[in-house]
Amino acid sequence: MGKNAPSAAGPTRRTVLVTALTAAAGVATARLLGLRDLGRVASALNVAATDPMTDAMGGDEMDMGTTTMDPTDPMEMSSPEPMPEAPPAAAPRAAPAVAPTRAPITRQELVTGIMPPDLATGLDWVAPLDRESAKVGHLLRRTTIGVSAAELDRAMTEGYQKTVARLVDTPVAEPPALPSAENATNAAYVKLGDLQTWWVDWMVKSPTPFAEALTLFWHGHFTSDYRKVGLGSPFMYWQNLTWRRMSLGKLGDMLFQATTDPAMLRYLDLLTSTGKSPNENFAREFLELFTMGVGNYIEDDVKAAAKALAGWRQPQTQAMVDARLAALAKQNKPLPSNPPKADPVKTGVFDPTRAYTGTLTMLGRTGPFDTKGVIQRVLEQDATATFITRKLLTYFATPAPSPSWVARLSGSYRRSGYDTRALVRDMLLSPEFTAPETYRALVKSPTEYMVSAAKAVGSQTLTRTILANANGLGQTLFDPPSVGGWGDNEYWISSNTMLQRANYITTALGQTKTLPPTTGADQRLLEGVLGPRTAAELAATKDERKRWYVLLASPEFNLK
Amino acid sequence: MAFETGINKISRREFMKNGLVFAAGAAGLAAGYAAVPDVFARAVYSAKKDGVMNDKVLVMIQLAGGADGLQTVMPLQDPRIRALRPRLSAAVDQALPLANTTLGLNRNLRGIKGLYDQGKVAIVNGVGYPKPSLSHFDSIRVWETADPTRKQMDGWLGKTIAKNYDSQGHPLVGCACGTSETPGALRDLQATLSVVNGENSFKFNGQDADRVMGAVYNGTPGIYGALFDTSVFTARDTVARLRTAHERYVPKAKYNDNVGLVYSSKNQLGAALQLAAELVISGVGAKILHVTLGGWDTHDQQLNRHDQLMAYVDQAVTAFHEDIAAYGMADRVLVATWSEFGRRPQESASAGTDHGTASSMFIVGDGVRGGVYGQMPSLAALDRGGNLQHTVDFRSVYQEILASHLLVDPREVLDQTFERLPFVKSA
Numbered sequence: 001m002g003k004n005a006p007s008a009a010g011p012t013r014r015t016v017l018v019t020a021l022t023a024a025a026g027v028a029t030a031r032l033l034g035l036r037d038l039g040r041v042a043s044a045l046n047v048a049a050t051d052p053m054t055d056a057m058g059g060d061e062m063d064m065g066t067t068t069m070d071p072t073d074p075m076e077m078s079s080p081e082p083m084p085e086a087p088p089a090a091a092p093r094a095a096p097a098v099a100p101t102r103a104p105i106t107r108q109e110l111v112t113g114i115m116p117p118d119l120a121t122g123l124d125w126v127a128p129l130d131r132e133s134a135k136v137g138h139l140l141r142r143t144t145i146g147v148s149a150a151e152l153d154r155a156m157t158e159g160y161q162k163t164v165a166r167l168v169d170t171p172v173a174e175p176p177a178l179p180s181a182e183n184a185t186n187a188a189y190v191k192l193g194d195l196q197t198w199w200v201d202w203m204v205k206s207p208t209p210f211a212e213a214l215t216l217f218w219h220g221h222f223t224s225d226y227r228k229v230g231l232g233s234p235f236m237y238w239q240n241l242t243w244r245r246m247s248l249g250k251l252g253d254m255l256f257q258a259t260t261d262p263a264m265l266r267y268l269d270l271l272t273s274t275g276k277s278p279n280e281n282f283a284r285e286f287l288e289l290f291t292m293g294v295g296n297y298i299e300d301d302v303k304a305a306a307k308a309l310a311g312w313r314q315p316q317t318q319a320m321v322d323a324r325l326a327a328l329a330k331q332n333k334p335l336p337s338n339p340p341k342a343d344p345v346k347t348g349v350f351d352p353t354r355a356y357t358g359t360l361t362m363l364g365r366t367g368p369f370d371t372k373g374v375i376q377r378v379l380e381q382d383a384t385a386t387f388i389t390r391k392l393l394t395y396f397a398t399p400a401p402s403p404s405w406v407a408r409l410s411g412s413y414r415r416s417g418y419d420t421r422a423l424v425r426d427m428l429l430s431p432e433f434t435a436p437e438t439y440r441a442l443v444k445s446p447t448e449y450m451v452s453a454a455k456a457v458g459s460q461t462l463t464r465t466i467l468a469n470a471n472g473l474g475q476t477l478f479d480p481p482s483v484g485g486w487g488d489n490e491y492w493i494s495s496n497t498m499l500q501r502a503n504y505i506t507t508a509l510g511q512t513k514t515l516p517p518t519t520g521a522d523q524r525l526l527e528g529v530l531g532p533r534t535a536a537e538l539a540a541t542k543d544e545r546k547r548w549y550v551l552l553a554s555p556e557f558n559l560k
Numbered sequence: 561m562a563f564e565t566g567i568n569k570i571s572r573r574e575f576m577k578n579g580l581v582f583a584a585g586a587a588g589l590a591a592g593y594a595a596v597p598d599v600f601a602r603a604v605y606s607a608k609k610d611g612v613m614n615d616k617v618l619v620m621i622q623l624a625g626g627a628d629g630l631q632t633v634m635p636l637q638d639p640r641i642r643a644l645r646p647r648l649s650a651a652v653d654q655a656l657p658l659a660n661t662t663l664g665l666n667r668n669l670r671g672i673k674g675l676y677d678q679g680k681v682a683i684v685n686g687v688g689y690p691k692p693s694l695s696h697f698d699s700i701r702v703w704e705t706a707d708p709t710r711k712q713m714d715g716w717l718g719k720t721i722a723k724n725y726d727s728q729g730h731p732l733v734g735c736a737c738g739t740s741e742t743p744g745a746l747r748d749l750q751a752t753l754s755v756v757n758g759e760n761s762f763k764f765n766g767q768d769a770d771r772v773m774g775a776v777y778n779g780t781p782g783i784y785g786a787l788f789d790t791s792v793f794t795a796r797d798t799v800a801r802l803r804t805a806h807e808r809y810v811p812k813a814k815y816n817d818n819v820g821l822v823y824s825s826k827n828q829l830g831a832a833l834q835l836a837a838e839l840v841i842s843g844v845g846a847k848i849l850h851v852t853l854g855g856w857d858t859h860d861q862q863l864n865r866h867d868q869l870m871a872y873v874d875q876a877v878t879a880f881h882e883d884i885a886a887y888g889m890a891d892r893v894l895v896a897t898w899s900e901f902g903r904r905p906q907e908s909a910s911a912g913t914d915h916g917t918a919s920s921m922f923i924v925g926d927g928v929r930g931g932v933y934g935q936m937p938s939l940a941a942l943d944r945g946g947n948l949q950h951t952v953d954f955r956s957v958y959q960e961i962l963a964s965h966l967l968v969d970p971r972e973v974l975d976q977t978f979e980r981l982p983f984v985k986s987a
Contacts, residue, residue: 277909
């Protein structure tokens with residue numbers, strides 16, 4: 001097979017599909033058969049959009065029973081394998097490409113009688129993104145943590161361009177205040193469950209859900225966890241409010257906030273760092289995870305940045321001060337001669353006596369550096385624009401953004417003075433964002449999956465169920481697994497998480513008294529692009545609740 | 561050579577056959593389509609007709625966050641540790657001395673010290689790699705892929721499974737216990753892996769749910785299709801096997817997670833090791849198991865926190881060994897600890913330590929040739945970052961585990977040969 005000779009026109013989804021079909025003819029055949037045999041579901045499907053052969057041939061009008069080849073594509077021309085002919089409906093399935101073999105490892109081995117699946121290796125979903133309505137659905141799945149009926153209707157009426165403008169330019173709606181968090185002290189902790197409930201409720205209800213999606217993104221990027229930060233202060237709550245307010249802010253402002261954010265000061269130990277005895281934790285992650293990426297700086301830069309960033313202390317709220325004084329009084333201890341005072345700010349407080357004095361060399365420049373100076377120097381590096389742009393594209397668009405797309409957008413980002421709103425608008429309006437290969441190229445995170453299922457069935461009362469299942473699915477809000485935040489896509493898929501995802505759907509449906517009809521749901525939620533097995537199971541299922549289970553537990557709904 | 565024992569070579573034909581399936585993904589990659597589809601378009605598992613047949617089991621314990629080596633295995637007679645660590649060196653005074661050495665174990669490693677005195681623990685000092693990375697993620701990746709050049713994608717344990725065992729239809733050959741994610745060391749798209757967070761919650765709820773999932777997750781298209789399908793298949797198969805495992809297993813040791821540590825609710829080490837013991841003892845085909853304990857990133861107030869974590873590890877590992885031994889299987893099972901790096905010898909102003917380099921590994925089991933291996937790095941010869949210089953390449957440890965314990969060819973996983981550390985008794 002001429003796999004080393006891609007067509008001069010560059011990568012096309014078509015080429016990949018044709019090659020894949022050659023290698024996995026049996027599965028392709030099954031898929032066509034499945035779609036043909038759909039019965040009543042088939043009538044609801046857009047056959048042109050769900051037919052892999054049609055799409056593989058560039059969407060040309062053609063008879064389903066024949067195939068043609070693109071004579072300009074060397075891959076196809078040089079292929080020694082016969083192209084598969086779509087067989088008549090009754091034809092037997094071709095054997096799987098890998099014959100399943102089983103051999104015991106030990107004599108105690110059991111046989112459970114569960115048959116392994118056939119793998120559709122190399123076959124991709126057929127992208128319907130040439131249709132405006134499909135583009136709108138794709139856009140909302142990527143930007144609004146699931147799609148409610150009202151959001152979908154509105155966006156369908158407005159169309160893609162107007163919806164992008166609305167998503168990007170509408171002022172952010174803030175969640176209602178949470179007094180137990182604002183007033184938290186060591187004597188009166190805010191409960192983690194209250195904090196999570198407050199946020200998940202707002203993910204489901206917010207009129208500006210893109211802000212929630214972005215807050216979730218930044219929560220995983222400039223991350224902190226409640227375990228280290230603690231819940232005896234409003235700091236985790238403030239951080240969440242901050243990333244929502246700054247979700248499309250200037251990167252320089254965001255970096256200054258990330259550095260002096262009270263939760264962050266605790267999380268990465270910057271508050272213990274002094275010019276004389278710097279703690280490298282924050283400085284290292286700042287360069288590695290927040291701005292430039294590993295390999296773009298040296299150890300000496302970390303050490304210099306650690307010195308330059310030292311000198312911050314955490315702020316005290318009036319409630320925290322009162323609680324401290326009350327605690328001293330309770331122990332009959334004398335009040336300090338210089339009693340603690342509440343700070344008027346919700347960010348770190350700079351104490352020059354703890355800072356570094358003198359010159360440093362960081363990222364190739366020598367001079368006096370303070371926090372703003374470090375941020376300025378970091379923003380002068382191409383690596384920073386590239387790193388943030390790639391991360392955003394990887395999170396919202398495709399696991400493998402092309403280098404040219406990253407370069408184009410990161411160039412504009414830097415020229416705009418790191419205006420994140422402009423970058424996000426650029427991303428959503430790029431042709432690459434709705435290119436066929438982005439279709440279902442991302443796996444929903446557990447939070448996205450659970451909230452999107454709640455929105456799909458129109459329920460605003462599943463927050464408790466969502467939180468009860470969060471750990472099993474692998475994502476607990478305010479508790480990232482590490483300073484790198486959460487992984488993505490394949491990171492979310494394991495035998496354990498797939499089982500827990502399915503079980504969440506069982507529970508969520510069980511708790512939803514009135515379900516909307518499933519009629520048309522596959523079109524509205526999934527553009528009618530169903531794999532053959534999902535379509536067949538749906539066709540064979542009469543009960544509405546069970547049909548919802550098939551739809552929401554399906555691989556299609558797990559993707560975005 | 562010891563390597564050859566018990567190995568059945570996988571035929572080249574087997575790979576060629578699978579190679580045809582890879583072609584679609586490879587073509588996509590060559591066309592610049594995307595890097596990920598190649599990984600996921602590969603056959604997820606390549607069934608092995610002639611897998612390695614023996615009854616050896618490996619349990620890897622990851623101490624995530626960078627566990628400090630110098631508060632774990634301490635040089636008792638080097639005054640420099642007191643100069644470098646005015647506060648943290650309090651641990652030295654309470655250390656448990658190892659006979660005929662100048663080293664002492666953390667005061668809370670009493671159970672492990674007892675096993676050491678019985679010749680069942682190998683302690684390997686100075687373990688690291690050249691040009692060490694001080695980044696958690698980067699260094700974890702190096703350890704997980706056994707590749708300091710960072711070219712390998714697959715985890716060394718996953719690769720071991722893929723190259724040696726018939727994992728199709730045997731989902732517990734490789735299993736991560738007590739987590740919902742696949743650890744990087746186990747990741748290999750050609751190996752079927754189980755991830756079991758907790759045994760009790762591992763079943764499909766809802767009438768007909770198991771069947772529907774099996775019916776729908778079959779031939780799923782897209783770059784994640786194969787991963788989805790095998791994950792669901794593995795889950796269904798695992799549900800059935802866990803039922804059997806549970807019926808066959810009665811714990812013969814006391815596991816305890818009630819330790820009040822910051823991270824203990826996230827990583828239930830005792831429960832995870834008990835599940836590992838159950839999978840081993842019940843004979844459901846477990847070969848390579850992985851558990852993780854986080855919380856080791858002790859940038860401040862390290863003294864008590866590290867000691868508490870030591871006690872937690874000690875208790876869990878000791879219980880595991882006791883349980884396995886009660887079933888007469890302790891000679892089959894090897895437990896090894898690893899962490900992405902040790903910590904800085906110099907303590908920080910906040911009585912903690914920054915990220916460092918070389919550290920010690922523990923290997924526990926009745927098949928171990930007990931003792932101390934590897935040279936303790938000198939506190940007098942720190943690198944220019946103030947860190948220890950490694951004396952043992954971590955792949956030497958992997959090599960001995962693969963060659964002498966699991967009895968597979970280590971070169972298939974490690975690509976090269978390293979200095980031999982004979983801490984496994986020869987058969």
